[in-house]
Amino acid sequence: KAVKEGMLEKRSDGLLQLWKKKRCILTEEGLLLIPPKHPPPPQQQPAPPAEPAAKIKELHFSNMKTVDCVERKGKYVYFTVVMAEGKEIDFRCAQEQGWNAAITLQMVQYKNRQAILAVRSTRQKQQHLAAP
Numbered sequence: 001k002a003v004k005e006g007m008l009e010k011r012s013d014g015l016l017q018l019w020k021k022k023r024c025i026l027t028e029e030g031l032l033l034i035p036p037k038h039p040p041p042p043q044q045q046p047a048p049p050a051e052p053a054a055k056i057k058e059l060h061f062s063n064m065k066t067v068d069c070v071e072r073k074g075k076y077v078y079f080t081v082v083m084a085e086g087k088e089i090d091f092r093c094a095q096e097q098g099w100n101a102a103i104t105l106q107m108v109q110y111k112n113r114q115a116i117l118a119v120r121s122t123r124q125k126q127q128h129l130a131a132p
Contacts, residue, residue, distance in 0.1 A: 003027060004102045007036070011090035019092065026102055028110060030060040031081075059089070061110035067103050 004026040009019040010033065025032040035055050063084045070078040076092045079100040083089070093099045 001027065003106055004099070006097060006099070007093075008033075008099055009092045011092075024099070026099075026106055028106060030058050030062075030064070030110075031103060033057040033059070059083070061107045062114070064107055067100055067107060069100050 002025045004024075006024060008022050008024045010022050012018050012020055021036050023034040023036050025034070033056065059081060065082045065084050068080045068082060070080055070090075072078075072095060075094055077095050077097075077100055078090065078092045081089045081091065081103070091099065
């Protein structure tokens with residue numbers, strides 16, 4: 001389910017590093033980046049064939065290390081999402097939109113849920129081993 005939806009600008013990887021608008025959907029699992037002309041993903045339906053979905057990029061929290069707020073300049077907040085493999089993805093949005101804070105909050109909540117699950121799993125294994 002969507003926690004936040006709206007437009008974000010992502011810096012392209014190319015030589016010119018142009019800012020491209022992306023429709024973004026923040027969920028409890030990660031951030032979906034959708035080209036602005038792409039139709040919205042269907043709710044609770046099987047995935048469409050690979051061709052249209054290929055343009056949708058998912059930044060999953062399990063692969064995300066940090067969200068760095070780089071700077072506030074003019075009307076924009078510039079921030080970088082650092083992925084586990086070291087890849088950095090630059091974004092910008094209007095200051096009042098608060099995307100960087102929303103992404104950070106969801107990422108921390110996701111990591112906390114994973115840590116709790118890991119502790120529970122370890123405890124269950126220990127109890128299972130200790131049982132006669």
